[in-house]
Amino acid sequence: MPNENPPLLEIKDLSVKFSRYGQGLSQQELEVISNLSVRVKAGQVLAVIGSSGSGKSLLAHAILGILPSNAISSGQMIYRGEELTQPRKMELRGREIALVPQSVSYLDPLMKVGEQVKGLFGSEEARRRVFQKYALQPEAADMYPFHLSGGMARRVLVATAVISEARLIIADEPTPGLHPSIAQEMVRHLRELADQGRAVMLITHELDLAFRIADQIAVFYGGTTVELASVEDFRQxxxxxxxxxxxxxxxxxxxxxxxxxxxFQPYAGQLPPGCLFAPRCPQKTGECLDYVAMRxxxxxxxRCCHAS
Ligand SMILES: Nc1ncnc2c1ncn2[C@@H]1O[C@H](COP(=O)(O)OP(=O)(O)O)[C@@H](O)[C@H]1O
Ligand code: SF4
Ligand SMILES: [Mg+2]
Incomplete structure (x- = not known):
């Protein structure tokens, strides 16, 4: 039934361009995400998979409203039935929508770790609980990010996002660099958060990780979505x-x-006409050189005119 459990967040035809100066100070636009569509439901993990440069982090930043100032985005984002405008993104960021960023450079170098994890909305008690959950020693609360090892810094990033009561958690490649047992615990915890009714978007380039916890998988290629499938489809x-x-x-x-x-996946600025996968596709025909819509x-x- 189409209306049963509607998406918490639905993104339709998102495009992101960067404006930059070319030769002779002429302004150029580089489209890095085009016509991207995904949806994520409460109680589910959506895994976003794609190789490096396919637009995964930019999607996360577009949802949070933290794209660089020279980015121009268009398309529709509907969150809980309402348009997700920039003011609304700012209002919901960290409160209803939380990000586990891909890079530890997102930690504030001048703020103690405990304060960062607590954020604006967490209590000291909740902070202690997430420290325990992610094997962070109590002493780490008084440290600054430069004191932390890479693995600890990643755990701090995750703790910062999950302490909130966010309905949507976007985890951008949260496991690389972690000890395997901590990585497994983190993945289990993301699944638990979804089972408690939150929506989780797990961004990864590891299909086997997606297999372990996801309900749905969105496949990215060259800055767009090419398939949205259930994990069961991938298993079959x-x-x-x-x-x-x-x-x-x-x-x-x-x-x-x-x-x-x-x-190779095509680079932004050098995209082929029509289907972006055509140069590598054994099934391509002349039709594939026209625009192919997601359906x-x-x-x-x-997004394939020959799929049936
Ligand atoms: N600030 C920027 N200016 C210009 N291009 C960018 C910028 N940030 C990212 N890109 C380009 O956008 C594409 C997608 O980047 P990204 O979302 O970080 O990929 P992923 O997370 O899938 O590895 C890449 O080709 C990248 O080079
Ligand atoms: S068959 Fe599908 S995936 Fe292959 S080139 Fe055509 S539209 Fe693209
Ligand atoms: Mg990325």
């Missing part, structure tokens, strides 16, 4: 998947024979 394999790139990701997994996909298919979404 190629016949249940809608897009040739998703099938290639599946085939590249070690358990499926490690079959590499020749070629609903078999309970998911796909």
């Amino acid at each position: 394999g190629p016949h249940a998947l809608r897009h040739p790139y998703s099938r290639a990701l599946w085939a590249a997994l070690p358990e499926n024979g490690f079959q590499p996909l020749p070629g 609903e298919l078999k309970g998911g979404m796909v």
